[in-house]
Amino acid sequence: MAERGFCPEHTSFSLWGSRLYRIGINGAFVGIIAIILIYSILFAAGIAFSHLYYIPLVVIAIWYSNRSVWTAAALSLAYAMVTLYLAFGGYVLDPVMIFLFTLLYLWGMTAVTLFQPRNPPYPARNDEKNPAFTLDRTSLLITNATPAFAALLDSTRDALHGIDFSKILARGEDRQAFCGMLGRGVDVANFETVLTGTTGNAVPVLLSGRPGQMEYACSVLVLASLTSYRAARICEEEANRRIAVEEAWRQDFVTTAAHELRTPLQPVLGYLHLLIEDRERYGINDEAGRILKICLDNVHRERVIVNRMLELSLLDSGKVACTLERVYLRDLVCEVLAHHGIESLAEARIDIPDESCIMVNREHFFLVLESLLLNAVRYNEPPRVVEIAYLEDDEHQSVIVRDNGIGIEPEKLQAIFKPFYLTDEEDLSRDYDRMGLGLPIAERYVHLNGGTITVESEIGQGSTFTVLLRKRREDGV
Amino acid sequence: MAYKVLVVDDDLATLEMMDLILQRIGYEPLIPETIPKALEMARNIGPDLILLDVQMAPVNGWGFLDALSEKKPTANIPVMLFTARYLLPEEYARYGSSVVGVLEKPVAPLELKEVLDRFFAGRQPED
Numbered sequence: 110m111a112e113r114g115f116c117p118e119h120t121s122f123s124l125w126g127s128r129l130y131r132i133g134i135n136g137a138f139v140g141i142i143a144i145i146l147i148y149s150i151l152f153a154a155g156i157a158f159s160h161l162y163y164i165p166l167v168v169i170a171i172w173y174s175n176r177s178v179w180t181a182a183a184l185s186l187a188y189a190m191v192t193l194y195l196a197f198g199g200y201v202l203d204p205v206m207i208f209l210f211t212l213l214y215l216w217g218m219t220a221v222t223l224f225q226p227r228n229p230p231y232p233a234r235n236d237e238k239n240p241a242f243t244l245d246r247t248s249l250l251i252t253n254a255t256p257a258f259a260a261l262l263d264s265t266r267d268a269l270h271g272i273d274f275s276k277i278l279a280r281g282e283d284r285q286a287f288c289g290m291l292g293r294g295v296d297v298a299n300f301e302t303v304l305t306g307t308t309g310n311a312v313p314v315l316l317s318g319r320p321g322q323m324e325y326a327c328s329v330l331v332l333a334s335l336t337s338y339r340a341a342r343i344c345e346e347e348a349n350r351r352i353a354v355e356e357a358w359r360q361d362f363v364t365t366a367a368h369e370l371r372t373p374l375q376p377v378l379g380y381l382h383l384l385i386e387d388r389e390r391y392g393i394n395d396e397a398g399r400i401l402k403i404c405l406d407n408v409h410r411e412r413v414i415v416n417r418m419l420e421l422s423l424l425d426s427g428k429v430a431c432t433l434e435r436v437y438l439r440d441l442v443c444e445v446l447a448h449h450g451i452e453s454l455a456e457a458r459i460d461i462p463d464e465s466c467i468m469v470n471r472e473h474f475f476l477v478l479e480s481l482l483l484n485a486v487r488y489n490e491p492p493r494v495v496e497i498a499y500l501e502d503d504e505h506q507s508v509i510v511r512d513n514g515i516g517i518e519p520e521k522l523q524a525i526f527k528p529f530y531l532t533d534e535e536d537l538s539r540d541y542d543r544m545g546l547g548l549p550i551a552e553r554y555v556h557l558n559g560g561t562i563t564v565e566s567e568i569g570q571g572s573t574f575t576v577l578l579r580k581r582r583e584d585g586v
Numbered sequence: 587m588a589y590k591v592l593v594v595d596d597d598l599a600t601l602e603m604m605d606l607i608l609q610r611i612g613y614e615p616l617i618p619e620t621i622p623k624a625l626e627m628a629r630n631i632g633p634d635l636i637l638l639d640v641q642m643a644p645v646n647g648w649g650f651l652d653a654l655s656e657k658k659p660t661a662n663i664p665v666m667l668f669t670a671r672y673l674l675p676e677e678y679a680r681y682g683s684s685v686v687g688v689l690e691k692p693v694a695p696l697e698l699k700e701v702l703d704r705f706f707a708g709r710q711p712e713d
Contacts, residue, residue: 364672368641371670372597374692379603382695383610412692419672428674 185215240329242269244318249274249288252324261314261331262306279305291320299330356426363422370415374408381405417546421528424553431470431557433581438465438508442497445478455486455493455512465499467506468581473554477562480551481510481574488572489514501580508576517566525564526552589706592616592633594624594650595668596642600691604637611699621645625653628660635705637668637689651681666705668693 189211240258242251254269262269262277269277278284283302290297299315306312313332318325384391385401393401423429439461446452467474478497485495489512496511517525528549555562555576566572591613593604601617608615616633618624621642628636636654640647647667655661665684667673670691678685689701 367672368670371691372600375597375670376599376603378692378694379600379607383603383606386695387610408692416690423672 182215185211188214240314240331242327242329243321244274244288244325244327246292246321246323246325251277258329261312261329262304263310264307268307277304277306278302287316287318288325291318291325294320296320301332304329360422360426363419367415367419367422371412374412374415378405378408378412381408414546417550421546421550421553424550424557429557431473433468433558434471435466436469436471436474437463438467438499439463441471441475442478442482445475445482449479449483451482451486451495455489455495458494458496460496460498462499465501465506467508467578469558469560469578470554473558477551477554477576478508478510480547481576484547484574485510485512485514485572488512504580506578506580508578509573510576511571511573513571516568516570517564517572518568519566522564522566526562588612588614589634589702590614590616590631591702592618592624592627592631592636593668594618594621594636594642594647595639596621597639600639607695607698611695611702613702621650625650625660628654628663629657632659633663634709635686635702636663636665638665640667640669640673641671651684655681655684664705666701 192210238255238257240255240261242254242258244250245252251269251272251274254266256266259266259269274288275281275284278287280302283300287297287300287302297316297318299317301313301315304312304314315330315332315335316327317330318327381401381404384393385398385405388394388398439459442459442461446457451457482495482497486493489495492513494513496509498509498511500507500509525548528546552562558578559581560576560578563575563577564572565575591608593601593608593615595601595604598619601619605615605617616627616631618627621644627633638647638650642650645653647669651665654663654665661684663684664686665681666686667678667688668691669688672690673688678688686705687701689698693701
């Protein structure tokens with residue numbers, strides 16, 4: 110309908126009428142009184158028949174369909190009141206029937222109001238915190254506004270009631286376009302315009318609207334807040350980019366540093382080996398040989414530290430590939446024990462069934478077990494006992510390494526997975542094997558293989574490390 | 587006859603040490619002082635294996651490998667990357683089978699011997 114697209118500047122629509130549409134519950138009561146009056150007149154004239162007044166009640170239920178249960182309750186109350194009025198007027202009524210009829214009406218009208226197609230949802234009523242308002246379809250007067258919308262225009266809800274839309278949307282062409290689309294029954298989304306506040310302030314907004322039976326439900330997105338949201342998003346993206354650049358720089362730095370540290374070690378390592386292995390040729394006596402051996406040990410120490418730093422950095426950068434395979438756990442544990450001669454230092458109790466298999470990267474898991482078992486021996490005093498156990502349930506597999514060592518203080522438990530953290534920092538300079546990178550690397554390898562690692566410990570009693578793996582098939586699923 | 591191993595590196599201390607070590611572990615070292623000389627040596631002498639550093643100046647290891655693979659006689663020489671840099675497999679994947687392994691510096695003489703012996707096991711020196 111073309112004429113509905115026209116946006117009238119002003120009509121003779123009364124505020125009373127507007128409020129009647131707007132406040133359903135009040136409207137229902139007004140309707141009830143009207144019904145009583147009309148019915149009384151019709152009854153006095155001998156036209157009305159008992160129980161026929163449900164027709165206007167149903168009409169009201171349809172009219173105020175968006176009020177649902179409230180309308181049904183009000184109309185049922187109306188029925189009860191009309192009936193009582195009749196009873197006072199000498200009409201003979203059965204109280205049980207009145208009760209039953211009232212219930213019947215309640216159900217009936219609830220059904221009517223629920224199944225009647227509703228007006229579009231009113232954002233203003235759904236969420237009072239969002240700026241939104243409703244416009245009368247014919248008069249284009251504001252019939253309701255949320256406090257947020259009132260605040261946006263430096264006004265109050267009451268002051269906005271009944272105000273002509275043209276007062277807040279001064280641009281005639283914008284108003285005509287917006288109302289025109291709504292008038293044609295078209296939903297409008299994010300119509301960019303400028304509203305005018307009561308103090309004359311301009312508020313750039315995105316207007317959205319939905320045409321309803323009697324009203325247009327409109328919601329407002331303040332462009333200023335959108336701009337700040339966008340600015341915040343841009344800041345966040347910029348920060349993420351910066352972090353990525355810094356991370357790439359850090360990775361690059363570690364890789365370059367590792368290269369620069371390892372290159373000079375090559376001739377040192379080579380020559381030291383030559384000197385120590387062929388002492389007679391180079392005229393090296395026992396004392397010099399001993400000193401050279403110390404030098405060689407320290408070169409090895411530095412090599413291991415640099416390699417581990419690089420390994421940790423590569424693990425953190427996600428550049429380490431992980432190919433899974435079926436590994437017999439007991440065999441792997443025995444391999445680690447034999448590789449480091451652990452059984453000569455501690456009593457190893459292995460409680461792993463021969464057929465127990467885990468789906469991991471063999472090389473990675475070797476390093477994990479190596480780290481846990483060496484820790485169990487190092488942070489321990491004779492008689493050392495190391496237990497390695499395997500448990501499983503429907504979903505998980507656990508590898509448990511338990512020792513009877515010195516234990517870890519509760520507050521330091523989580524920190525042991527941090528790089529270069531030692532429970533006793535003084536040991537750093539004394540014992541080069543305790544360089545504080547073994548557990549962090551082990552933890553990262555466990556994560557890479559889809560597991561977690563936890564630790565429990567009691568001072569003087571020992572520690573228990575548990576590697577929990579999710580059960581996987583051979584295809585890795 | 588010992589296998590000829592060409593060492594391509596821009597670090598003179600490493601070159602000098604490798605000269606000694608390779609002889610000691612039973613290989614014939616070819617130690618050029620510069621990268622162009624290394625390329626020349628690869629073409630003229632035809633080593634059995636090249637130990638190639640990656641991070642070099644002015645030409646890096648990849649540049650050397652490209653030059654090597656340009657002509658047929660040198661394209662077939664196996665190359666073992668000998669570097670202090672961490673290399674991802676995809677970095678040298680494009681050279682295919684000509685890159686036969688990666689040796690991470692620093693390498694102890696015994697480790698080097700083990701790796702070279704394993705590589706040459708079953709291979710005959712090219713006369």
